[in-house]
Amino acid sequence: MKREEIILRAYAGKMSWIQAAEVLGMSCRHLRRVRDKYEQWGFDGLHDARVGKESPRRMPIAVVEEVLRLYRDEYFDFNVVHFHEKLTQKHSMTVSYTWVKALLQGSGLVAKDRPRKKHRRRRARKPLRGMMLHIDGSKHQWFGDDRWFDLIVILDDATSEIYHAQLVDEESSRSCMEGLREVIEKQGVFCALYSDRASHFFRTPKAGEPVDKQALTQVGRALRELGIQLIPAYSPQARGRSERSFRTWQGRLPQELRTRNLTTPEEANRFLKRSYIREFNKRFAVASAEPNETAFVPCSRPDLDRVFSIQTERTVNRDNTVKFNNMILQIDKQGWRGSMEGCRVIVYQHFDETITIGFGPHQLGKYSGDGVPTKPATKLFSPLERKKTSPFFQFEQTGHITC
Numbered sequence: 129m130k131r132e133e134i135i136l137r138a139y140a141g142k143m144s145w146i147q148a149a150e151v152l153g154m155s156c157r158h159l160r161r162v163r164d165k166y167e168q169w170g171f172d173g174l175h176d177a178r179v180g181k182e183s184p185r186r187m188p189i190a191v192v193e194e195v196l197r198l199y200r201d202e203y204f205d206f207n208v209v210h211f212h213e214k215l216t217q218k219h220s221m222t223v224s225y226t227w228v229k230a231l232l233q234g235s236g237l238v239a240k241d242r243p244r245k246k247h248r249r250r251r252a253r254k255p256l257r258g259m260m261l262h263i264d265g266s267k268h269q270w271f272g273d274d275r276w277f278d279l280i281v282i283l284d285d286a287t288s289e290i291y292h293a294q295l296v297d298e299e300s301s302r303s304c305m306e307g308l309r310e311v312i313e314k315q316g317v318f319c320a321l322y323s324d325r326a327s328h329f330f331r332t333p334k335a336g337e338p339v340d341k342q343a344l345t346q347v348g349r350a351l352r353e354l355g356i357q358l359i360p361a362y363s364p365q366a367r368g369r370s371e372r373s374f375r376t377w378q379g380r381l382p383q384e385l386r387t388r389n390l391t392t393p394e395e396a397n398r399f400l401k402r403s404y405i406r407e408f409n410k411r412f413a414v415a416s417a418e419p420n421e422t423a424f425v426p427c428s429r430p431d432l433d434r435v436f437s438i439q440t441e442r443t444v445n446r447d448n449t450v451k452f453n454n455m456i457l458q459i460d461k462q463g464w465r466g467s468m469e470g471c472r473v474i475v476y477q478h479f480d481e482t483i484t485i486g487f488g489p490h491q492l493g494k495y496s497g498d499g500v501p502t503k504p505a506t507k508l509f510s511p512l513e514r515k516k517t518s519p520f521f522q523f524e525q526t527g528h529i530t531c
Contacts, residue, residue, distance in 0.1 A: 135166055187223070192231065195223070199237055202387070205272075207379045208238060250368070253286050257416050258318040258423035260285040260359075263307070264370040265299035265326075271391055272382050279381075282307050283373060285322065286416040289409050290373075291315060293400050295393040301328040301346045301438065306479060308347075309436045312354070316424035320357040324367060330360055350435050354427075376412065434486070438477040444468040450475065450485060455499035457485060459492045468492065 131152060138148040149159040195215065203211045208229045215221040215228065232238040254260050262285060265278045278299040282292040291314070292307040311318070323329045329347055330339035339360050344352060351358050361367045384404065390396050429435070442450045448467055450457045452475050459468055473492065476484045481497040494502050 131162075135163065187227065191221070191223070195221070195228065195231060196235060196237070199232060203383070204237075205386070206383050208232060210380050210383065253417065255286065255417035256421050256423040257284050257286050257289070258316065258425075260320040260322055261291070261311070261318050262322045262367065262370040263304060264324060264367060264374065266374040266377065267299075268378055268382075270295060270382050270385065270396065272386055277393060278303075279374075279377060280304065280307050281370065281373065281377070282311055283370060285369060287413050288369065288373065289413040290405050293377075293405055295396050295400075297393075299326070299328070302479060304328060304347055305350060305436045308350070309432060312427050312432070316422075316426045317354055318356060319423050320359055321351060322359045322361060322367070322370075325360050325362070329358065346438055349439065353435050354429075373412075380408075433478055434476060434484075436479070440475045440477070442473055442475050444471045444473055452483070452499075457483070457493065457495055457499055458501065459485060460501075462490070462492065464490075 134143075134148050134151055137143050138145050143151075145159060145163075146156060149156045152159065154162075198215070198219065199206070199211060203214060206214065209225065211232075212223075212225045212228045215223060229238070233240050261282055263280070263282045265280050267276055267278050269275065270277050270279065277295045277297060280292070280294050280296060280299060280303050281290060283290050291311045294303065294307060296303045308321075325332055325339055328345055330341075331343040331345060332339050341348075348358055364371055381404070385391075385396055385399070388399065390399055440452065442452060444450055444459065446469050448459045448461070448469065450459065450473060457475070462468065468487065471487060474486045476486060478484065482502070483495040483497065483499070485492040485495075496502050
């Protein structure tokens, strides 16, 4: 039955207006508006005047074709959010994200969203910057070819701000320690570090068992010297904040590198430090619960080169030499001791490719990467410097401890 017949039956009293609304499938309030239009315009008022007319909000066909062309030719591997940012920032187009998404999905260029699975309750962020940092690595084809690299990222739990990002051949103790030192020198010493159970962070006696927190790795030893707690994550879901960040990195960084013709890790790392990390933080970082406070403590230690090094214990031979990595390191005669035979010393492999040998506060020798002596023996610290680095001395002088 047509709308006109229902309206006429209701006017004739053959049915109530409530019954007419039920038959027409509309509310009584809307039916009263239809009745008023009928009384004013007759049967013409019962039809939508917009039918057959072009919507004033309809996007011009030239704009539609240009958006599709840009996506097919230049931004074919971008996600919708990233592509929309390029349209508004680089191409000065005033189009909404939802319109771009509907256009790309309707054209078959982008798959429709899958329904999200139920997610467990998220852990609340730390209230202060520097209370806990995340460190993680993601192996990916960052240059869009068959080469695989690890991206090491250090971010703040409170804000998701990126403090360090670097492409390396493989995640290792060295690459992680270099990143941590950079953060400490720029931001200060933080309270805790949250990581996976990779072998350069923890030693796990047996697969699936808890980590052995007493058997320290090189990274664990360096963090303990600085008073930083190292916390293990026992599942990828527990590291959801860093894992979600890597999804964003993988959806954006390869495309940015491709559009800038950057094809080597060195070029990519320069791009990351000069501009991309700053732009990434501006787009994705959030304010902390207490933005005017920080848990970072400025670091004034003079021995970060020693802390962030690969340390190995060795015994001095009878001829005052130390065997290390198929090299024989000769220790010169010390003014305070004739021979170091039988002493347990520490060999430090520094990240500038030099090697030093230490015994307590004394530096017994410095060598190049191939074992050639480069510097006479000196003390690692003078007695006063060693005292000043003591937490007890700092507490006596200032009433608080700094690193």
